[in-house]
Amino acid sequence: MPRALFDFAQASAAVKAGGVLSAILRADKDSFYIELETRESGLVELGTSNGRERRAFRDPGQALKLVRQLGVATGRFALEGWDANAPKPRAWARPDQSADMQARHECAERDAEFEADMRQALAEADDPNVEKITHEQAMALLDTKVAEIQEEAKRKGGA
Known part of the structure; x- marks a missing residue:
C-alpha cells in the first residue's frame, strides 16, 4: 500500500500542530525525498503540490532547506539507495x-x-538655467523628426 502524501501546506500544518516527530531524508539513486515521521499516521512522504507524486530533490541541500522551512528540527538520513556516481538528472526546462x-x-x-x-x-x-521652448516649437520639432523618419523609411523601402 502506498504511503500517504502531504503537500507543503499539509506538512506545515502537521508540524505546527505537533504531529510530526522527525524528518527522514531518503536517497533513491540520483534523487532525494523527504519523509515525515508522524505521531498518528507513521511515515508520510512529502508530495508535489498537486499531490500526485513524491516531491523529488536533485540536491540534498535543497531538501534540507525545505525541512528547516517546515520547522522540523530533528531527523535522520537513509542513504543506502543513493548512487553517488549517478549522472545528475537534467534540469527541468x-x-x-x-x-x-x-x-x-x-x-x-x-x-x-x-x-x-x-x-x-x-x-x-x-x-x-534651462532654456524652455513653447508647445508650438516642440510640435514643430516633433513634426520635423517624424518627417525625417518617414523619409528614411521610404529610402530604405525603395532601395
Missing part, C-alpha cells in the same frame, strides 16, 4: 517561465528608464 521572466525584466528596465527620464525632466523644469 521551463520555457514559459523563462519567457515570462525575460518580459518582466525588460518591462522593469523600461520602467526604470522612464522614471529616470521623468526625474530628469522634473529637475530641468525647476532649473531656471
Whole structure:
C-alpha cells in the first residue's frame, strides 16, 4: 500500500500542530525525498503540490532547506539507495517561465528608464538655467523628426 502524501501546506500544518516527530531524508539513486515521521499516521512522504507524486530533490541541500522551512528540527538520513556516481538528472526546462521572466525584466528596465527620464525632466523644469521652448516649437520639432523618419523609411523601402 502506498504511503500517504502531504503537500507543503499539509506538512506545515502537521508540524505546527505537533504531529510530526522527525524528518527522514531518503536517497533513491540520483534523487532525494523527504519523509515525515508522524505521531498518528507513521511515515508520510512529502508530495508535489498537486499531490500526485513524491516531491523529488536533485540536491540534498535543497531538501534540507525545505525541512528547516517546515520547522522540523530533528531527523535522520537513509542513504543506502543513493548512487553517488549517478549522472545528475537534467534540469527541468521551463520555457514559459523563462519567457515570462525575460518580459518582466525588460518591462522593469523600461520602467526604470522612464522614471529616470521623468526625474530628469522634473529637475530641468525647476532649473531656471534651462532654456524652455513653447508647445508650438516642440510640435514643430516633433513634426520635423517624424518627417525625417518617414523619409528614411521610404529610402530604405525603395532601395
